[in-house]
Amino acid sequence: MEHEEQADRMEEDAEKMEQHSDQLGERIEDIQEDWERKEQDPSVPGAQPDPSEEEEPMTETPDESDQLPEEAPAETVPDDDPGGAREESAENPGVPGEEETGTGNPDAAGTEE
Numbered sequence: 001m002e003h004e005e006q007a008d009r010m011e012e013d014a015e016k017m018e019q020h021s022d023q024l025g026e027r028i029e030d031i032q033e034d035w036e037r038k039e040q041d042p043s044v045p046g047a048q049p050d051p052s053e054e055e056e057p058m059t060e061t062p063d064e065s066d067q068l069p070e071e072a073p074a075e076t077v078p079d080d081d082p083g084g085a086r087e088e089s090a091e092n093p094g095v096p097g098e099e100e101t102g103t104g105n106p107d108a109a110g111t112e113e
Helices: 001-041 087-091
Strands: none
Touching: none
């Protein structure tokens, strides 16, 4: 019996959410129509787009991508400098110019243990 009651409550919640979603959609449409009317009315200050600016179409926020940087097209992700500091830091994480002195403690860097 408890499962049936819970299922009924969930169905009621789903119906309420759908109703709220429909109402929100209608409000959004009304607001968009109102704004479009205001854009056409020169007596509404600030509603007309600046003629010097090009109008770009609004886009939805894209979903987060699962694509890894190495899978992206070459022009999207620039190559790292192969001769840069990254390779050097992997060899010697300590004081530049000194061998095997990486301690994780900046105060002790370069000291003998």
